[in-house]
Amino acid sequence: MQILDGKETSKAIRQELAEAVEARKAKGQKIPHLAAVLVGNDGGSLTYVGAKVRACKEIGFESSLFHLEDTITEDELLAKVHELNNDDEIDGFIVQLPLPKHIDEKKITLAIDPKKDVDGFHPTNLGNMVLNLPGFLPATPAGMLELFKRYDVETCGKHCVVIGRSHIVGSPMSILMGRSAYPGNSTVTLTHSRTKNLKELLLQADIIISAIGKPNFLTADMVKEGVVVMDVGITRLEDASKKSGYRIVGDVDFESVSEKASFITPVPGGVGPMTIVSLMMNTLKAMEINQK
């Protein structure tokens, strides 16, 4: 069994990005600038946005954080998005999800200039992904593809079962794994809350991608010997023994499943850190595409 180590892999990629920044500096070229918009004080969002800003600092990217009150109106947030769309200094930006209930996430996502949409959530970028045209891939799926690549995991002709059909993970991942490319060329089954024979399908899977957010959902009796497992679940459970007061658990019962798996991502330290580094890679790409 081999661990797909997102922490180490993301560290190596951050090093590569830092070198790219140095090379640009030496030539007097622009430094990539990522902006993040955070609305309100959701605990998870504060952690993730903080990690994104820290990663920028470490790599040498410029970053801006716009932390707005959760009483902000939809129009005010749209105005912020338009401002960032038109700011030549900003190469790419994200609006951290989830947004407060009185704001329509779809409306906000649609307002982001696809050329600056480093999250890859805009329909233009999702459409380009489906057609295998250049564009930004959603950060979490892109991070998973990078892990497959860097560990040379064979995906061609494999049966890949995806659990969960969210717009940001399950759905795009099911499309990417089926594309005519590497990683890809898998036979894909996309499963969700209405799937009837999930266990039967999982027992046929060579690759399982779990993105439902249910702690310890996937157990050893549901997988076959040699399976490749990517755990995208992130749930915070209260834990008084931790300094933070909580611990992070994935969808996979790591202890039992890792005994049968050929490759497996841990949580934390698997897909999460890869998501952040994908965002950085997308930001560098945004700057290059917009030729600054």
Ligand SMILES: Nc1nc(=O)c2c([nH]1)NC[C@@H]1CN(c3ccc(C(=O)N[C@@H](CCC(=O)O)C(=O)O)cc3)C=[N+]21
């Ligand atoms: N516009 C937008 N873009 C996103 O990319 C986005 C979002 N909204 N909303 C929420 C999800 C979730 N997400 C994570 C990023 C990093 C970790 C991560 O680094 N996790 C660490 C643990 C971090 C911790 O201690 O909480 C790990 O797995 O090792 C997890 C989850 C990005 N998301």
